[in-house]
Amino acid sequence: MPEQAPDVRNKNFEEVALGYTAEMAVEEANRCLGCKNMPCVSGCPVNVQIPQFIALVAEGKFEEGYQKIAETSTLPAICGRVCPQENQCEGKCIRSIKGESVAIGRLERFCADWHMEHSTEKPKKVPSNGHKVAVLGAGPASLTCASDLVQMGYDVTMLEAFHAAGGVLIYGIPEFRLPKAIVAKEVENLEAMGVNIQTNVVVGKSVSIEELKEEGYEAIFIGTGAGLPSFMGIEGENLNGVFSANEYLTRINLMKAYDGKHDTPIFHAKKVAVVGGGNVAMDAARCAKRMGADVSIVYRRGLEELPARKEEVHHAMEEGIDFKVLNNPVKILGNEEGWVTGMEVVKMELGEPDASGRRRPIPVEGSNYVLDVDCVIMALGTSPNPILKKSTNGLETNKKGCISADENGKTSLEGVYAGGDAVTGAATVILAMGAGKTAAKSIDEYIKSKN
Amino acid sequence: MYKILRREDLSSNVVLMDVEAPMVAKKCLPGQFIILRVNEEGERIPLTIAHYDREKGVVTIIFQTVGATTMELAELKEGEYIHDFVGPLGNPSETEEFKGKKVAVIGGGLGCAIAWPQAKAIHEAGGTVHMIAGFRTKEIVMLENEMRASCDELFMMTDDGTYGEKGFVTNKLESLIEGGEKYDAVIAIGPLVMMKFVCVLTKKYNIPTIVSMNPIMIDGTGMCGGCRLTVDGETKFACVDGPDFDGHKVDFDETIRRSRMYSQQEAAAREKHACRMEGMNNGK
Secondary structure, three states, rough: EOOHHHHHHOOOOOEEOOOOOOHHHHHHOOOOOOOOOOOHHHOOOOOOOOOHHHHHHHHHOHHHHHHHHHOOOOOHHHHHHHHHHOOOHHOOOHHHHHOOOOOHHHHHHHHHHHHHOOOOOOOOOOOOOOOOOEEEEHHHHHHHHHHHHHHOEEEEEEEEOOOOOOHHHOOOOOOOOHHHHHHHHHHHHHHHOOOOOEEEOOOOOOOHHHHHHHHHOEEEEEEOOOOOOOOOOOOOOOEEEEEEEEHHHOOOOOOOOOOOOOOOOOOOOOOOEOOOOOOOHHHHHHHHHOOOOEEEEOOOOHHHHOOOHHHHHHHHHEEEEEEOOOEEEEEEEOOOOEEEEEEEEEEEEEOOOOOOEEEEEEEEOOOEEEEOEEEEEEOOEOOOHHHHHHHHOOOOOOOOOOEEEOOOOOOOOOOEEEEOOHHOOOOOOHHHHHHHHHHHHHHHHHHHHHO | EEEEEEEEEEEEEEEEEEOOOOOHHHHHHOOEEEEEEEEOOOOOOEEEEEEEEEOOOOEEEEEEOOOOHHHHHHHOOOOOOOEEEEEEOOOOOOHHOOOOOOEEEEEHHHHHHHHHHHHHHHHHHHOEEEEEEOOOOOOOOHHHHHHHHHOOOOEEEEOOOOOOOOHHHHHHHHHHHHHHOOOEEEEEEEEEEHHHHHHHHHHHHHHEEEOOOOOOOOOOOOOOOOOOEEOOEEEEEHHHHHEEHHHHHHHHHHHHHOOOOOOOHHHHHHHHHHHHHHHOOOOO
């Protein structure tokens, strides 16, 4: 797939991957063997009918291909861009056994982009069945759940704490991986289908789950994600110039602090250390690079163990981001005015595998040295926000603060369902969407059984 | 969009606005705050809820024009709209526990807009309230009648002596304590430096002191940690763990330092905004 050149794109926020042309899409679609047992479909949490849509693309029927995807997937333009396909559909592709799998994600993206560009058809409104459902949060899990429910005829109200819908799709994932106009378009579609989206509502503060039930919502879906950032608890973490990745990315992506036209300020660092090795760390590092800084990723395990997608690591390396693997922060150093002047790290080596099956990093004694940085971004993972739990009696959570829900999304409270990162802790967009879909089905069954 | 039902200029640079926000008005309690965004390009800023009317669905905010965003907000007229307005956020202040107790509530400058509803709530809950209100100079004195109606005794102070007594709020508090007043608690709301020195003083007399912290915030719901501060050696997020904290445990020097994080950019934005307004006034 064509991409912006690394040395050009690391100075702008425009999309890196440019997408297939129609010819490329047809050519790639022809690589699909159309297997009868369709292992790819079993790898997709929302069960996109992959060989069927690809067959349509191969025939040049792009709009029909999109419609086939849309039968089961709500946000193909987004999934095609941000799903870790190598662990999902493409990981199961027969072609991947000998050589490269069919580029399912890229084809999905192509169909969705084609549809956005060429179709003038408005989404259809399904007549109301008179039953009200509230969906909390407006990230991928909630968007999917709301979309499925509204298509079944439910009156769906979505409540979002931020001033715009999209969740991590708008505050977390940067413009250069997922253009915000695409998210906005998907959200508009949802509204056109009849979902009532109310922004600036913090459930647990502005309104409680109990009050929502009193207002006549027969079922509630909690898709509030895992937005609470972790810090390391090391010395110097509150110095000026230390940020959580959530803060840094929210300023950049949601508040558009990068473009100079918006009011939200951003710290213009010269040398940045991003601590962590997941996709969020890659996003933060690549944003900081685009803001003009020299950027290092500091990760306590090795390159092989980086939890981020291979593609993201590859892109980050191409863009000139330095990887200091087997390095762990010990403390952050500051000057008298309280600004970051450096970060002391210790070198690590890998020991025996731990409970998670990954080799445990062990500090190498006496190997401490100081990295010359003026900014540190902590991308150590997130956990669910405690606001909802604190304000809702009887809502069970586990030790990590994740909402307890069964495989159908059912929580400890009658009529209350949950899915996505709020249940699993920080995971992926596509898993959240799958959970939203499952919960929509459960909610439908629940409401039907009552009436 | 949230309609401005009423605006009133309390002093040359302090504005009061009644905003139509029924959902916030229905739930809010003293000590909580909202986050607003003036327009599409705007930043999110936190402001304390000064007053509310549940029946009318109105929330009152009081703000000082200190930078570009508050300057833009101050340009809005009655009948115009604020783009985003979310809340109530943060934990409400404890008021019930002061029933039958004697409390000194201290407001510094704009902090009086937040101290006043707290004084009122404690007074109504059956506490004895002495309020000390401090201003730099006479021109910026505000809310005197409201404060007087919400406490047992009000002491007005100005740094330069142009109104009320001359001196800082800490001078007054110390003389009251030295004069034999026995306070069960002190509540201080105002500039960080003022709160810090109130705490230094009350520590000496061992009087429990609550402060209302106002660090930099973005989301206000606990998802970024931009508002973090150290309390008793632990990192807390002011937006969800506060904004009220035990003043004797807050690391004020760190908070003061963190509040200056964007001072250069803020100054540039203020400058740019002022120039633009001047240009408009000159018909350019």
